[in-house]
Amino acid sequence: MNSQDDLRQRHPINRRAFVSMVAAGAASTLIQGTAAAAQPAPKARNVVLVHGLFADGSSWSEVIARLQAAGLNATAVQNPLTTLPDAVASAERVLARQDGPTVLVGHSFSGMIVTEAGQHPNVSALVYVAARAPDAGEDYAALAKRFPTPPASAGIVFDGDEGRLSEAAFLRDFAGDLPEAKAKVLYAVQEPFHKALLTGKTTHAAWRSKPSFYAVSTEDRTINPDLERFMAKRMGAKTIEVKASHLSLISQPDEITQLILEAAGGHPA
Incomplete structure (x- = not known):
C-alpha cells in the first residue's frame, strides 16, 4: 500500500x-x-461652488445658506477670471482641502472649470447651473454658434484686456428676474474677466465619468436655453428646468439647492 x-x-x-x-x-x-x-455610496457632506463671469463668490450666498442649514459644508471659490488654467488651479486647491466626497458646482462660464477640475478624486458628482459643459478639447465658441446668440453678448464692454457687462445688459440680460435694487448691488461687485480666459479649452470632460446634474434656466438671456438643454442631454445629466434668468442660483435658490442635495446623495443623516 x-x-x-x-x-x-x-x-x-x-x-x-x-x-x-x-x-x-x-x-x-x-x-x-x-x-x-x-x-x-457615501453621501457627500462637502460642496464646492464656482462662480462664472460678471460675478464673484458672493453670488452663491443664497444657496450657501440653504446648504449650511441642511448640514453640508459649503465653500465658494474666488475664481480669478484670468486664464482657464489659473481658474482650474484655484478650484483644485479648494477641492484638495475637502475631507471626503464633494459635489462640485459651477455656474455659467465656470462649467468649464467644473468639467476640467471635476477629475479631482474628491469630486463625487458635478452640478451645472446654466453653465457651459464642453467636451474635452471642444471649441465652446464654435458650439455656441450653432444656436442663436443670446442678447447679453452684445452688452460686453472691454477696457483693454478686461471685459465686463454694461449696467443695462447686466440688469436686463443677466439678472432680469431680480429686483432692480438687488441686481444693481450685484452689478457693483462684478469682477472683470481677462480676454485670455475665453481662449482656454478643457483637456478632460469629467462629466463622462462622474454623475452629473444640470439646471436649465428657461428665461436665460446670457446662454441660450436650447444650448443648455443640448449640453445637458449630451452629458446624460439629471436635468431640471427652472423658470429663471441666468442667475437662477439667486432668483430660485430653493430649486438649485435641492438639485445639489440630490447630487450629494440626499439630506445628510
Whole structure:
C-alpha cells in the first residue's frame, strides 16, 4: 500500500460533504459580494461652488445658506477670471482641502472649470447651473454658434484686456428676474474677466465619468436655453428646468439647492 492509499484510509473523503462545503463557500462569497455591491455610496457632506463671469463668490450666498442649514459644508471659490488654467488651479486647491466626497458646482462660464477640475478624486458628482459643459478639447465658441446668440453678448464692454457687462445688459440680460435694487448691488461687485480666459479649452470632460446634474434656466438671456438643454442631454445629466434668468442660483435658490442635495446623495443623516 502506498502512502496515498494509507492517507485515504486514515482520512477518508466524504465526497458529498466536500461538494457541500465547496457550494457553501461559493454561496458565501456570492452573498458577501452582493452585500458589498448593495452598500450605498457615501453621501457627500462637502460642496464646492464656482462662480462664472460678471460675478464673484458672493453670488452663491443664497444657496450657501440653504446648504449650511441642511448640514453640508459649503465653500465658494474666488475664481480669478484670468486664464482657464489659473481658474482650474484655484478650484483644485479648494477641492484638495475637502475631507471626503464633494459635489462640485459651477455656474455659467465656470462649467468649464467644473468639467476640467471635476477629475479631482474628491469630486463625487458635478452640478451645472446654466453653465457651459464642453467636451474635452471642444471649441465652446464654435458650439455656441450653432444656436442663436443670446442678447447679453452684445452688452460686453472691454477696457483693454478686461471685459465686463454694461449696467443695462447686466440688469436686463443677466439678472432680469431680480429686483432692480438687488441686481444693481450685484452689478457693483462684478469682477472683470481677462480676454485670455475665453481662449482656454478643457483637456478632460469629467462629466463622462462622474454623475452629473444640470439646471436649465428657461428665461436665460446670457446662454441660450436650447444650448443648455443640448449640453445637458449630451452629458446624460439629471436635468431640471427652472423658470429663471441666468442667475437662477439667486432668483430660485430653493430649486438649485435641492438639485445639489440630490447630487450629494440626499439630506445628510
